[in-house]
Amino acid sequence: MAVFVYAENINGVYKKAAFEAVSYAKAVADKAGDTVTAISVNPTDSSDLLYKYGASNVINIKDEGLKNFSAKAFAQAVNEVANGNIIVFPHTTDASSVAPMLAIMKNYSLITNALEAPESLSPFQVKRRAFSGKGFMHAKAEGNGVIVTVSQNAFGVKENAVSGSEEVKNLSVANDDTKVISHEQSSGKLDLKEAEVVVSAGRGMKGPENWGMVEDLANVLGAATACSKPVSDIGWRPHTEHVGQTGKAISPNLYIAIGISGAIQHLAGVNSSKTIVVINNDAEAPFFKSADYGVVGDAFQIIPALTEKIKAIKG
C-alpha cells in the first residue's frame, strides 16, 4: 500500500499543514508496512524538512505553468506522479480544492477532515469531523484507492526522521482555465487555521477601536486573532477572522474568548480547541459551560493585566 502525501507550500515554503500531513502519512505507512512519498509543486524549501517527518521519497514537480494555483491543473499534476492507493492531503483551502478533483480523476474514495490515524486500512476507515464540530463520523471508504484530507491541528506535527531521496519531475501541465489578476498576501500575520494559540473577541469589546489590547495579548502569546460572527458582520473585523459554523473551524491548543457569549454556532467552530479560556463580564454567559478556565470580569481591565503577566512569564 504505497502512501503518497501532498506537501503544500506557499511561495515555495512548506506550510505547517504540510508537515502535519507528512506526519499523518507516516503513521499510515507504518501501519501499512510501506514508505511515504511526498509530492510538492515548485518548492524552494529543502526536502530535508520532509524527511524529518517521515517522507523517504520526495517528488518535486517543476512546472512554470503551476506558478499560480489552479485546482484543476494542480490535480492533473499530482495525478501524474501519485501512484499510490492512499493519498494524504492537508485540509487547507488549496489542498481541499485539489483533492476532490483528483478523487474523480483516479476514481478513488475521498474522506475529508480526518482527525486521527485510520482505524483500519482495508477497508480504510477513519474518524472525521462532522456537523461543524458538533459530532464525529467514522467513515469507511469503498474500493481500492482512497484520498484523505487531514483536519488542521488535529493529528499534530510529529518528528520521525528517515533518510530520504529527492526526484525532480519536469511537467508542463496546461493551466489556462483560470488566470490570476492580483494576489494580496498580508505579511507577518499568523494563519488562523495553523495557529496554536488564538485570541478571539466579540461584541463585549464595544468597538473596533478597542482591538489594540486584543492584539497586544495575541502578540505576547504568539497567537492569531479571531472574532465572533456579529463582530465581522458589523465590520469591526474582517470576515477572514470570523470563527464559527459559517466562518472558520479551528483547533488550536489554546483558545481565549473575550466578550463572546458562546452561541452554539460559535462553539461549533472552536470546540475542538484543546484548552478554552473564557473572559466575560456576564457570569451567566453560556460559553463558561464549554470552557476549561473562566474569568468573570471587565475585559478592559483583565486583558492588559493578563498581557503583562504573560509577558513576565515569557521573560
Added chain:
Amino acid sequence: MKILVCISSVPDTTSKINFTADKSAFDKNGIQWVINPLDEFALTKAVKLQESQGATVTVINVGDAGTEPVIRKALAIGANDAVRVNLDPKDSYSTAKEIAAVAQSGGYDLILCGKESIDYNGGSVPGMVAQLLNQPFVNASVGLDVNGNEATAVREIEGGKETISVKLPAIIAGQKGLVDEKDLIIPNMRGIMSARTKPLQVVEPASSEVKVQGVSYDSVPPRAAVKMVSPDNLDELVRLLHEEAKVI
C-alpha cells in the same frame, strides 16, 4: 446566462446534534431544516446576477421529498425554477454525480454553491462536480463578477486574497463574503406565494454508486467542569495555563 445553484438541506444552525441510540445515524427528530448557510450566499449572489444581467436561476437539490420546503424557500428567495434529484444522498460522490448529470443536460454557464455543507462538512461536492464536467473550479470565493463569458472571482487564500479571471462555464464555491450577510434575502409574502407556483421538477437518480459510508457517529464528549479564576488573581490563571494545561 443560465445559473445553476446547488443547495443542501441542513439542520438549522442552532440545532443540537444527536445520534440514534445505536449511533449508526444522525437523529433527525425535532430538527428544523434550512438552506445550508454557505449555499445561501451562493443563491443570493445568483439572484443578484439575475437582477443585473437577466440571468435565469435554477436551484438543484439532491434529496428526498422532505427537502421540498427548503427548495420552496430558495424559490421564494428568487430562483426561477428548481430540480430535485430524488435520492437521499449518502456521500459527496453520489451527490456530485447527480448534480453533474443535471448540469450536463441543462447547459449552464455558471454553477454556484457553498464551499461545504454544515452537516457532513465534506467540502468535496463542488470540486467533484467541476471535474466530472471538466470545468474550471474556484473554491472559497468571497467575491464574484460576471462579464460576458468570463467571471472574475476573488478567492480567500491563507493569509490573503487572490483575484482570478475564469472562463465560463465554471464552478464557483462561495462562502461568507460572496455577498454580505446583510444582503441575504429574506423571502417576503409575494415571494412565498409565487414560489408555490414555480416549477419544481423531480428527476430520478442516474446512479446509486456510493464511495464513502458513515459507519457510526459519536457526540462530542463533555469537557470537565470549568475552573473559575478571580479577576483579582490572574497569576493563578497564568499558572494554570502554564503548569496544568501546559499551553503557554
